[in-house]
Amino acid sequence: MSGKAILQCKDVTVSFDGFKAVQGMNLSLEASGLRFLIGPNGAGKTTLLDAICGKVKPSGGSILYRDGIDLARRKEHQIAELGIGRKFQAPSIFPTLTVEENLELAMKQKRGILATLRAKLAAAERERLAAQLETVGLAGRQRARAGSLSHGEKQWLEIGMLLLQEPSLLLLDEPAAGMTDRETEKTGELLQEIAKDRAVVVVEHDMEFVRNFASLVTVMHEGRLLMEGTMDQVQADDRVAEVYLGKRREAAC
Amino acid sequence: MTQWMIKTGASRYGLAMWYFLAAALLLAAPLFTSDFRLNLLAKFLAFAIAAVGLDLLWGYTGILSLGHGVFFGLGGYAMAMHLKLQASGGRLPDFMDWSGLTKLPWFWMPFQSFGGAVLLGMAIPAAVALFLGFFTFRNRIRGVYFTILTQALVIISVTLITGQQAFTGGTNGITGYGQILGHSLAAPETKLALYYVTAGVLLATFVLARIVVKSRFGKVLRAIRDGENRVRFLGYDPSRYQMGVFVLSATLSGIAGMLFVLHVGIISPSMMGIVPSIEMVLWVAIGGRGTLIGAALGALLLNGAKSAFSESYPDIWLFFMGALFIVTTVFLPRGIAGLAVDGWRKARRIVRRRKEVPEHERKGYSAV
Numbered sequence A: 001m002s003g004k005a006i007l008q009c010k011d012v013t014v015s016f017d018g019f020k021a022v023q024g025m026n027l028s029l030e031a032s033g034l035r036f037l038i039g040p041n042g043a044g045k046t047t048l049l050d051a052i053c054g055k056v057k058p059s060g061g062s063i064l065y066r067d068g069i070d071l072a073r074r075k076e077h078q079i080a081e082l083g084i085g086r087k088f089q090a091p092s093i094f095p096t097l098t099v100e101e102n103l104e105l106a107m108k109q110k111r112g113i114l115a116t117l118r119a120k121l122a123a124a125e126r127e128r129l130a131a132q133l134e135t136v137g138l139a140g141r142q143r144a145r146a147g148s149l150s151h152g153e154k155q156w157l158e159i160g161m162l163l164l165q166e167p168s169l170l171l172l173d174e175p176a177a178g179m180t181d182r183e184t185e186k187t188g189e190l191l192q193e194i195a196k197d198r199a200v201v202v203v204e205h206d207m208e209f210v211r212n213f214a215s216l217v218t219v220m221h222e223g224r225l226l227m228e229g230t231m232d233q234v235q236a237d238d239r240v241a242e243v244y245l246g247k248r249r250e251a252a253c
Numbered sequence B: 001m002t003q004w005m006i007k008t009g010a011s012r013y014g015l016a017m018w019y020f021l022a023a024a025l026l027l028a029a030p031l032f033t034s035d036f037r038l039n040l041l042a043k044f045l046a047f048a049i050a051a052v053g054l055d056l057l058w059g060y061t062g063i064l065s066l067g068h069g070v071f072f073g074l075g076g077y078a079m080a081m082h083l084k085l086q087a088s089g090g091r092l093p094d095f096m097d098w099s100g101l102t103k104l105p106w107f108w109m110p111f112q113s114f115g116g117a118v119l120l121g122m123a124i125p126a127a128v129a130l131f132l133g134f135f136t137f138r139n140r141i142r143g144v145y146f147t148i149l150t151q152a153l154v155i156i157s158v159t160l161i162t163g164q165q166a167f168t169g170g171t172n173g174i175t176g177y178g179q180i181l182g183h184s185l186a187a188p189e190t191k192l193a194l195y196y197v198t199a200g201v202l203l204a205t206f207v208l209a210r211i212v213v214k215s216r217f218g219k220v221l222r223a224i225r226d227g228e229n230r231v232r233f234l235g236y237d238p239s240r241y242q243m244g245v246f247v248l249s250a251t252l253s254g255i256a257g258m259l260f261v262l263h264v265g266i267i268s269p270s271m272m273g274i275v276p277s278i279e280m281v282l283w284v285a286i287g288g289r290g291t292l293i294g295a296a297l298g299a300l301l302l303n304g305a306k307s308a309f310s311e312s313y314p315d316i317w318l319f320f321m322g323a324l325f326i327v328t329t330v331f332l333p334r335g336i337a338g339l340a341v342d343g344w345r346k347a348r349r350i351v352r353r354r355k356e357v358p359e360h361e362r363k364g365y366s367a368v
C-alpha cells in the first residue's frame, strides 16, 4: 500500500456478551479516497464503524489514527473532534431545530460551553452555511424544522452537516438508503468529489451504486476481512460470490 | 398592529414591547392590589423564577428533575439562617437553645453576613447540582433513572434536615424573624420593596434565560433533547452541557427560595419535599414547557388558582391539579403557551385570508 495511512485497524475484535461481531478485522485507509465496505447482513460492517468512532469499545486489536492516536482510548466526542465524522444507518438530525440550526451546530468550531455561549455567526460562516444549503439542495428551506423534511431531504441535511464538520475521515452507513435513483446518483457524485481530499468509507448494499462509484472495495464476512480489491476483482472472486453474491442470488430467486 | 408584529424584522421590537408591557404591569401592580394580595403575588413571582429555571432544564434540554424543591429549599434555608441569626442578636437561635446546643455550629457562621448568605443561597444549590450532575451525566444516567435519583435527593435532604433538629430546626423549619438589614419584614414599605426586588429578579432571570436559549449554547441544549448521541458525534460533550444547565437551573431555584422566605417568613422541610418538587414541574407542564413565558405564567396562574381554591376547598386542590396535569399532557402537550401560539397563528391566518394577503411569511420557530 502506497502513501501514508490515516487509519489503521489491526486485528480489531468487538464482542457483545461473548458473541464476536467483529473478529480480527484489518483495514487500512489512505488520507484520501473513496472506500466501499460491503458484506452480507450481519457481517459486522456497522459494528466496525462503531468501533472506529468510539460508539463501542473493541475488546482486542488496535485502531490507530493519523500518527498513532489510539482511538480505542478516546470518547466519542473526542474522536469527532479529531476529525472523524459518522453517519448512521437511520437519518439522525435534530428534528425540532431548523435546518439552519442543524448546520450551525455541525460547523467546525470550538465546542465548549463558554465558546457556544458567546458564539455569533460570522459573515464568512453565514456564507458557508448558505453554500452548503445550496450543495445539498436545501436552499430556501433553512427556516424549516428539520423534522418536517422528507426522508431524502433529511439524508441530505445530514450529509451537509457532516461536510461542515470538515472531517478528515468520513464514515457513512448506507447513505443512499431510501433515496430515489437520481438522488442516489447525485450522492455518488458528491461522495467522489469530497473523497478527493479526505478518506471516505461507505457501507453499501446497493451493488449498482458500488459498481458505479467504487475504486476500492473491502468485503467483510462474519466479522472478518474476506478480501480487498477493485470491483472487478471482487466480482470475479469465488469466495465473495459464495458468501455474498450467492446469498443475494438465492434471496432474489 | 398585527401586521408589524408578524414581520420578522419587527419581531425584535415586538418582543421588546412585550417585555416593556410585562415590566409596566409588574411595576403598576402595587397600585391595584391590597398588601395581602401583593405579598401573594410577590411569592408567585418567586415561584416563576424557579419555573423558568426548571424549564431550561426540562423544556429545553429534556431532563426531568423531580428534585428542584431541594434547590429551592437550600436557597430558602440560606436566607432563613441569616435572618434567624440577625433576629437572635448574637445569642444562639432559640431552637438550638431548646435542643441543648451551647455553641453556634461552624456551618452557620458564614450566614451571619447578608452577602455571605445570598452567595451561599446560590452556591450551595449550584454545588449540589454539580455534584449530582457530575456522577449522573458523565456516566450517562438519564431519563427516568436521573429523575429517580433526583427524588432520592429529595428524600435524603428532607430526612437529613428533619433529623438534625438541633442544627436545622427540624420539622418546624426556621422561622421567627422580623427584620432584614434593619427593616421590619412586616412593614408595608419593606414588603413593597421586596416585591419590586422579586419582580426585578424575575425580569432579569427572563432576560438571562432568553439569552441562553437564543445562543448557540441553547441550540446545543435543544439538540441534546432531540438526540444526545448525535450531539456527541458532532464533537460536543453533552455531559458538560447537561451539568451546566442543571447548575444554572438549580441556582435559579435557590434564588427563588431566598426570595420566598422573605415573603413568607418561614422555610421548613415540607416546603422542599416531594409534593412541592412535583408541583414545580406541573407549573411548567401546564404553562407550556419549552417556552419561557409559558413556564412563568404557569407558575403565576396555578398558584393564583391554588390560593383561590384552597381558601374554599383545600382538600380537593391536589386532585384538581392532578386532573389538570393529565388533561394538559393528553390534550395540550405544549401547555397553555402552545395553545396560545396555535390560537394566535390561526387568528392571523383568518385575518390575512380576509385581507387576501398572500402567504409569504414562513411559520418560523417560536421559542419566546
Ligand SMILES: Nc1ncnc2c1ncn2[C@@H]1O[C@H](COP(=O)(O)OP(=O)(O)OP(=O)(O)O)[C@@H](O)[C@H]1O
Pocket (backbone or CB within 6 Å): A016, A019, A020, A021, A039, A040, A041, A042, A043, A044, A045, A046, A047, A048
Ligand atoms: N449491540 C449489540 N448487541 C449484540 N449483538 C449485536 C449488537 N450490535 C450488533 N450485533 C450483532 O453483530 C453482528 C454484526 O452486526 P452489524 O450491525 O455490524 O452488521 P452489518 O454488517 O452492519 O449488517 P447490515 O448489513 O444488516 O447492516 C450481527 O449479528 C448483530 O446481530
Ligand SMILES: [Mg+2]
Pocket (backbone or CB within 6 Å): A045, A046, A047, A089, A173
Ligand atoms: Mg449495518
